[in-house]
Amino acid sequence: MHIRPLDSTAFIQYNGASRATALFSPWTFSTQTNQTMRLDKLLSNSTGISRSEIKKAIRQGKVKIDGSIAKVASVHVNADQQITLFGQTVNEPQPRYFMLNKPNGYVCANRDAEHPTVLDLMLDVPLYEKLNIAGRLDIDTTGLVLLTDDGNWLHNVTSPKHHCQKRYIATTDAPINIDSIDLFKEGIQLKDELKPTRPAILNILEPQRAELLITEGRYHQVKRMFGATNNRVTSLHRAAIGEITLDESLAVGEYRPLTQTEINSIQ
Numbered sequence: 301m302h303i304r305p306l307d308s309t310a311f312i313q314y315n316g317a318s319r320a321t322a323l324f325s326p327w328t329f330s331t332q333t334n335q336t337m338r339l340d341k342l343l344s345n346s347t348g349i350s351r352s353e354i355k356k357a358i359r360q361g362k363v364k365i366d367g368s369i370a371k372v373a374s375v376h377v378n379a380d381q382q383i384t385l386f387g388q389t390v391n392e393p394q395p396r397y398f399m400l401n402k403p404n405g406y407v408c409a410n411r412d413a414e415h416p417t418v419l420d421l422m423l424d425v426p427l428y429e430k431l432n433i434a435g436r437l438d439i440d441t442t443g444l445v446l447l448t449d450d451g452n453w454l455h456n457v458t459s460p461k462h463h464c465q466k467r468y469i470a471t472t473d474a475p476i477n478i479d480s481i482d483l484f485k486e487g488i489q490l491k492d493e494l495k496p497t498r499p500a501i502l503n504i505l506e507p508q509r510a511e512l513l514i515t516e517g518r519y520h521q522v523k524r525m526f527g528a529t530n531n532r533v534t535s536l537h538r539a540a541i542g543e544i545t546l547d548e549s550l551a552v553g554e555y556r557p558l559t560q561t562e563i564n565s566i567q
C-alpha cells in the first residue's frame with residue numbers, strides 16, 4: 301500500500317529534505333551520552349537494511365564518516381560524527397507520525413494470527429514495526445487511525461486524563477431515540493464500569509445515522525453506549541481525533557504522514 305502526500309509540506313517532510321528522518325531512524329543511542337556503536341550495527345538499526353547489505357555498502361565505499369570513506373564495518377562511531385550512506389546523512393531520530401484510513405476487517409494490533417493488521421498496510425515505512433497505534437479501533441470499525449513512535453504524543457492522544465475528543469459516525473439497526481441526546485450528555489452507566497461515561501455529544505444526522513463526540517476510549521465504547529439505549533451499531537467510522545480529521549483524499553487502506561500543524565494540535 302502506498303503513501304499519499306497531503307500537500308507539499310507533508311510530501312517534503314517524507315520524501316524531500318528530511319526523508320532521511322523516515323529512512324534513517326531511530327538513532328539507537330542517545331546524543332546526550334558518549335556511547336559508541338559499531339558502524340554496521342548503527343546503520344542497520346537506523347535504516348532497517350540488513351547488516352550484510354550494510355557491509356557490502358561499506359566495502360563499496362558508499363559509507364562516509366565525517367566526509368571520509370569508512371574502511372571497516374567494525375569501527376565504532378558516536379552520535380557527534382556525521383555518517384552518510386549513499387550520500388544521505390543518517391540523522392538523529394525524528395519521531396514519526398501517520399494517519400491511516402483503516403479498512404473493515406483489519407485489526408489494530410502489531411501482530412495477529414488470524415487477521416491482517418493495520419501495520420500490514422504500512423510495510424513500506426522503514427521500521428514500521430516500531431509504530432504504535434494511538435487509539436485502537438475494532439476490527440469492523442473503519443476510519444482514522446493515528447500511528448507514531450513518539451511515546452509522549454501517543455500518551456496525549458490515549459491517556460484518559462487528556463480527554464482527547466474522538467468523532468465517530470455510527471449507523472444503527474433501529475431509529476435513534478431522541479432521548480439518547482440527553483442520556484449521552486449526562487453520561488451512561490455501562491455494565492461492569494465503575495463510573496458513568498463522560499458527557500458526550502450526539503448529533504442525529506438521519507433516523508439511523510448519527511455523529512457522536514466522546515472524550516474517552518473505553519472498550520467498545522460507542523457500541524456499548526448505543527447498546528444501553530436498546531439500539532445496535534451496524535457500522536462505525538472514526539472521522540476525527542482532536543483536530544485531526546481523516547483526510548478525504550486517502551483511499552481506504554492508504555496512509556500519509558501528519559503535517560506539523562496536525563502534530564502540534566495534540567497537546
Ligand code: URA
Nearest residue numbers: 438441520521522523
Ligand atoms: N467504540 C467502539 O465501540 N468501537 C470502536 O472501534 C471505537 C469506539
